[in-house]
Amino acid sequence: MKQYKFSDNFLFGSSTSGPQSEGFYNKANKNIWDYWFEISKEKFHNQVGPEYTSNFFRDYKDDIKLIKETGHNVFRTSIQWSRIVKDFNTLELDETAVEFYNNVIDELIKNDIEPIICLYHFDMPLKLQEIGGFENREVVELYARYAAKMFEIYGDKVHKWFTFNEPIVVAEGGYLYKFHYPEVVSFKRAAQVVYNMNLASAKAVKAFKESGKKGDIGIILNLTPSYPRDENNKEDLKASHICDLIFNRSFLDPAVKGEFPADLIDFVNENNLTPICEEGDKDILRENTISLLGINYYQPRRVKARESKFESDALMPENFFEPYEMPNRLMNPYRGWEIYYKGIYDIAKNIQENYSNIKWLITENGMGVENEERFIKNGIVEDDYRIEFVSEHLKWLHKGIEEGSNCIGYLMWTPIDCWSWLNAYKNRYGFIRFDLESGKKTIKKSGYWFKELVKNKGFEG
Template sequence: MSTKTIAIPPSFILGAAASAWQTEGWEGKKEGQDSWPDLWYKFDRHVWHEGYGPAVATNFYQRYREDVALMKQAGLTHYRTSINWARFLTDYERGVVDETYAAYYDALFDEMQRQGIEPMICLEHYELPGYLLEKYGGWASKKVVELFVLYTEKVFARFHQKVTRWFTFNEPVVVQTRVYLDALRWPYEQNTSTWMQWNHHKNLATAKVVRLFREKGYAGSVGCILNPEVTYPRSSAPHDVLAAERYDLFYNRMFLDPMVKGRYPPELFALLKEHQVAWDYTDDELAVIRDNTVDELGINLYYPHRVKAPSRAWHAQTPFHPAWYYEPFELPGRRMNKSRGWEIFPQIIYDMAMRIKNEYGNIPWFVAESGMGVENEGQFRNAQGTIEDDYRIAFISEHLWQTLRAREAGANCQGFMLWAFTDNVSPMNAFKNRYGLVEIDLLNNRDRRAKKSLAWFRQLSDERQLTLTLDDEIK
């Protein structure tokens, strides 16, 4: 065992992330302003842990000043959240702004500026308006692409002087994968063609928003927050390596390549055709994607994804799923976050950083989410009432270490952001697994209490250096 210290550059982001739907609550929300998560919660509340969901969430809409003060206390330099598309407009077809909701964001950005915290804003973090899902099929429709650009135009016009770091989507692959591939979330429809159409239209929408931003001459940048799963094959055998390559193609390169390189991988077209996955695209749309790549990326990294070659036949009547090419593989002896069921392997950050450096032109990027969700955190409360979350401090330290190590190796990594600042609602798991530096007390009016990790993070931000006890594996 040894101790080593690494410097945190002065300009390096030490921030945290959340989303509108996971924090704000429904206070002030008007009839017809339901987002996709809102409808899911209304129709399927029983699948949300203990019934908690977006209806109240953390009540950030009313308590944002209190939370921004806590952000300052924690030493955050940046805070990423989203604007809820479903709430920002009262008429999605004509782009009529909800002035009350827009005024809330004006006040939030002003308060963040007063406290010296820079906002980073996603335009969609699963908050597709339910109206557009029910009328047009959501992102399956080219009409929705145009309406998203209209919404974005209204947001930019309103806030471009207060926000300069914009992101089209958070994890654009997730909703359609859970709904249309895996049929795990409402409205539970297995349709691979719909899945692919959503993927393409989100890539197209990103390119069109980038084009709009540049045509308007706004200061700042437009990127996207992706969640590529760093994928490792079980072995070096060709069939396992191919399984990992296929997984990477369908879930990671699906967005990385068009957003950064301006084109889909040719082998993706070939495999979709082979499996008769029909999706609608035009040469003009591919040209828009080619000519309007993003300025930067945020990368969400939590755990590795390990796969092996499939050992069973695919059922002939089941629609094509990328799992045709792979099966999950569980590494024996792996470290685990048992609450979440995820492997802990901090090296994923270094490995992804080197991939971006070597395969994606070393585009500017940052760790947009990294964190540890733990169940029943009350068991770690001390006599003074503070949760002593040393496990979270260790998790953040190891992952931040890999980020800084990658930066020293030439990765163009601009920062590290936690998921999350406060405990907040997650899809289905609700408040089951807690991620925050700040505890949300569900039994006492959602009162806020700093955990041990908040003071540690503040010290990290002030001193701008990370000290880590290294074992041989981490070295």
């Protein structure tokens, strides 16, 4: 048995988001999920939509008490743009929402839990999607103004900010694979969204610097290390390189280095994907890099060179590679995702060696399980699988930190079982169970284990 110890100031906690936890209560505007559920209920698991989610808007004091009971010293959530802004052009705010987020931040601080705030978590306001969402440069400017206002209001109490959560998912979900609204299939439009969101993030970073508020600002990226089938096969290596450029480095490089990778620029130009740019954009990206990187890690990507023509009416990323299933891989059967613990170490080393060893933290790492009520004994979910999932990832993260990686924290997805987009409540991720019928919330075995982990600044394993 080995002792895995973390520093006294290491951040241990979990993450959620506004649209997945708050419910629709008192919202000033609809977002794209509210609307999509209205018009396409059949797309959502068991036709459960975002109206109630886990009722954080109503129950935040009791929820934070439970979060405290599971040992957290940090907690991440997001402000809903559609909740807090009444009029996007005039930036008139909804005072009920302003007070709500103030109360949440104050309640966290009162409980010795540091608040981390993300400004955008997949929840484009419907009125702004109607004018093109992040395809439209006007929305980029509106987002930057919204960000500046949030820093002004909450910046004296919040010292860790993130501009976006998983922005590549906005592009791939909404503009390639149709698992987010507006269900478009266009690589070129996806490329424009990627470009504009990079620009929007940089403009928000600029606004934070100009605000004079103390703290860090960054972006949260869901990094999926791209492993080739055969490290000695040039075509497999090329396939994994293209995959890495599209899904990882399209945001990682601009955020940390202030520029897009030269190979990615060549790729989009060669494939007629070049986004519309404006003079001065390069300067904005170069001068407004992040000071803190958030990384969501769930699974790797394993790819190989295409062995047959990809049949599609539209150009897609899969024209350039195809998935490779590694023999004997460990799987989460409920999500169809590979579990690869060492991937978290590979990310740590990549950041250390190729991205100036920037300060970073794991902002999500999670184990989604279906029908968790099967594991209830004496009123508690016996989720040993989640404890194993966390501890095995932490062992590899610990190794990366021992070798010099500048990781300052680990946040699990999620504190309380939350609504998860089209999947609704199909898979449960929380340290705390949420009973959909009664609304009751109870700490799982993993929540009690996590409390001991934080108390001891580590674990034995």
